[in-house]
Amino acid sequence: MDENNGDGPAAMSGKPVDPRLLKYASASRWFFAAIGAIALAQTAVIVAFAWLLTRAVTGAIDGMPPAELVATLGALALMVAMRALLLWTREAVAARAAARVQTQLRTALVAAIGALGPEWLGVRNSAALAITAGRGLDALEAYFGRYLPQLVQTVVATPLIVAVMWWQDWISGLTVLLTLPLIPIFMVLIGLATRSVQQRQWQTLQRLASRFADTVQGLSTLKVFGRQHRAAASIERVTDDYRRETMRVLRVSFLSGFALEFLASISVAIVAVSIGFRLIDGSLTLAVGLFVLLLAPEAYLPLRQVGVQFHAAAEGIAATDDVFDVLDAARERARSAGGTARGAADDDRSGASGDGVAREKAFVERPGASGDGVLVLDGVRVRRGERLLQPVDLTATPATVTLIEGPSGAGKSSLFAALRGAAAFDGSAEWNGLDVRDLAPAGWLAWAGQRPGLLAGTIADNVTLGDPAPDGEIVRRALDLACAGALDPALELGVQGAGLSGGQAQRVAVARALYRHLRGKAPVIALDEPSSALDPETEGRLWRSLRHLADRGATVLLISHRTSARQIADAVVRLQPIEVLA
Incomplete structure (x- = not known):
């Protein structure tokens, strides 16, 4: 087994969601539908929570009757419970979807390798494929449990929250709309660095698996020739490389988290300062200002979390790219074989007239063509x-x-x-x-x-x-x-x-x-x-x-x-x- 065999890990596609996921894993389709519905419900709860909290605060200041205030606080507690329930539901749906997708992709991967045949497998790194099918697909739990729900939440919640803010206070809505793109820009810049670092880590892990498998398989030969210590030292060097690459990934992840949190905090601060000045000059009411200010962090949170969770899911993304490459190769092989079979069928049909009977008879009488097992x-x-x-x-x-x-x-x-x-x-x-x-x-x-x-x-x-x-x-x-x-x-x-x-x-x-x-x-x-x-x-x-x-x-x-x-x-x-x- 040679570490240089095979194509190596595929480069990550750069897309938020690889469309091949929907093609090869049917369980992901209902997952996106369910997560979309949950995200819509979560957005409604967020807006309702901000409105009820604003009503309770302003009502307490304005002397709201105790009974009405208690009812408002009760509704507020209900929103908190609903938000917790929706979070639990999202995690349960994500865990179930991750398990089903892992099973489907593993099954499809094994079937694809079988369809591609021993010749294809003979020039690939089998240890790398084993790592992909094992640990790599196990990493889909983070991909489905953290990254994809946050991505869907961003697509659903952020536009709706910004629209509500614009409806209540167009200046705050415009401020969020102008500062919001800064987060994806920095996400892309940091993501480019993260992608290369993550790929090096994934390559090192696959090289470590190949080296270890080679050493174990040839341990008796290495010991006879006194080379076992050198082989162990080689594994130690690759392990140290993997440690360094892992620490580099963690450093980039922490840097990304800090940058995104800093940008979101500055953006919310700009909205808060604007609201504060307008509250002082009386051009904005307390109820509207507080309501918009409560929604402002929620507008940035989903997008900020997408960047944070991307790093947790990066290994799963890299693994699925490798799996999809194998499945694409198997599909291309099947398509080529299907085209050849159709061409042969067309040839048979074109010769069916005239001497077609004679050609068929000659085929049947050829040794082995009559089903005699030759x-x-x-x-x-x-x-x-x-x-x-x-x-x-x-x-x-x-x-x-x-x-x-x-x-x-x-x-x-x-x-x-x-x-x-x-x-x-x-x-x-x-x-x-x-x-x-x-x-x-x-x-x-x-x-x-x-x-x-x-x-x-x-x-x-x-x-x-x-x-x-x-x-x-x-x-x-x-x-x-x-x-x-x-x-x-x-x-x-x-x-x-x-x-x-x-x-x-x-x-x-x-x-x-x-x-x-x-x-x-x-x-x-x-x-x-x-x-x-x-x-x-x-x-x-x-x-x-x-x-x-x-x-x-x-x-x-x-x-x-x-x-x-x-x-x-x-x-x-x-x-x-x-x-x-x-």
Whole structure:
């Protein structure tokens, strides 16, 4: 895993709300509607509270009857309770919406990565994607709970409050209208600095995750070569970088909060001074002046809070940008595939007249096109960067074992990578008459690579990976066929299959592929050096198991350097280490 892989975090869009949020997370739509209604109610309560407080103060000065004053104070207390209730409702709605949006985006992200395929994922920083799907989307709680409600409150409350102030005292309304833009101007200036600082912090966090994952994965190798201390020092340096970036973000956040509070305080002071002078000369009544003065801070508060809460939500915003980039890539891939499919359909329709029947008959009679499960590779040349490997031709039919041989570097594993969608290739590769590029590998191919790829959990969990309804009997059967029958399926494994020897882990990986075939989900079995860590006796048992499965109808593709594999092979394909520049 390389920290330089992938595109890195996307730049924040600069928009208050990314429209892609509404497209990819339907839960956000009702959230905005609910928050808008709550903001409207909050504005009404704010105006009512200011009016009732003004009435109570001026009434007490003017000698309002006690009963009327008590009623006014009661209504004032009711407004306070309603404001608290609306705040609680807003937080509850925001928390629920954040949870639902997190779930929707995580689900969409996993589906998009699946649609983009292993080839796309192979050149991306998987640790960075994990951080985005985990901590990054968790940060949406601040985005939905603080930033977006304040943004909606600003859009709804500020114009209404300014309109009420203008209606009561146009001079105060004009003062607010002229000073109000200063806050967004400073927000933009500070936001530009915040964006770059936040991006550096996010990049450092992703680099730290990648470095840590690499170190843990290769810890045994590092220890053998005495490099573990240098790796730990590297992690320490990246951690220190992350600490500095975090402190820089906090400094900018505090500076932003101070600047916004200062501007709002000065603006309210200007309104207050203007009201004070006009109260002295008698051109403004106390009731109007007090009412407008109570509303003035409320006019600046929502916009001021947007700037403050933006910093709390910046990490969530950066994470959603990364998620949206992945979802956009998946949508573009689907659109391109749809266009190709439509073009093929148009070609079929254009040839339906005249020789159309003959063309259809020729297709049906081609090997593998009649649903007999034949795998046909014709001039398949796997791409590795800017290089094309040598072309491969083979035909693998059910009930056969096809052995693929060749020295290291000939492209044997790359060929399997192409079949499972992890590498691009030129030429034609069809299974059952269908292009393997258009097929989900899990629907026809059971694969076990040179790395076992085991996960934390039981052996049975690893063997039945991806099966929603595991079958214990088939688990034991698969383990027996993989020469791992002595292993307890209930044995708990650690991270990356810790608790098993190399040979045992390899056999469990083979059992996983055989289990998928025995469950009837993958007629083709592709095994890459499945006996490299086995002794000759165990290897012979594994070859007999594969021969047995082939005799029962399986299509077995086998990569092996062992000459003993030829004993069970029906066909041998020899690859040469030739690389051709594209």
